[in-house]
Amino acid sequence: MNFAGAVAIVTGAGGGIGSAHVERFHDAGATGVLSDRAGTNVEALAARLEAKRPGSAHAVIADVSREEENERLVNEARRLAGPIDLFFANAGVAMGTDLNASEFEWRTSFDVNVHSHRWAAKYLMPEWLRVGKGYFASTASAAGVLAQIGSAPYSVTKHA
Secondary structure (H helix, E strand, O other): OOOOOOEEEEEOOOOHHHHHHHHHHHHOOOEEEEEEOOOOOHHHHHHHHHHHOOOOEEEEEOOOOOHHHHHHHHHHHHHHHOOOOEEEEOOOOOOOOOOOOOHHHHHHHHHHHHHHHHHHHHHHHHHHHHHOOOEEEEOOOHHHOOOOOOOHHHHHHHHO
């Protein structure tokens, strides 16, 4: 993918793998729409990137464990930056144990690690099919191929 002039949304962009991807895409010429939950570093990172190239980075606080927040993220990204070329689904949660995971931990794990991907695609695909292009990438985990001993919700949802 040519990132020059592209618009890339990255979820879980407040730190770690997400912020590293945002910086790499930005350095390659993309406009970044950085998303994460409230209380993360996402707004400071967007401001730092924006200072390098005005108009090239936008922070959108969103809780991707909820369908309506995925829809809002996609719509807000389009409003701020234009048509979306890449959606990088990086947000993820690791919670719960093998034997004592609560229903809340299971539900949250499925909502973030599985459902958020399909919800985002639901709001991205109509435009991408209409224009004939668009990229969807997600951060994978070895727990999706092997197993994460000690966290059944994480391992099961990464397999999904």
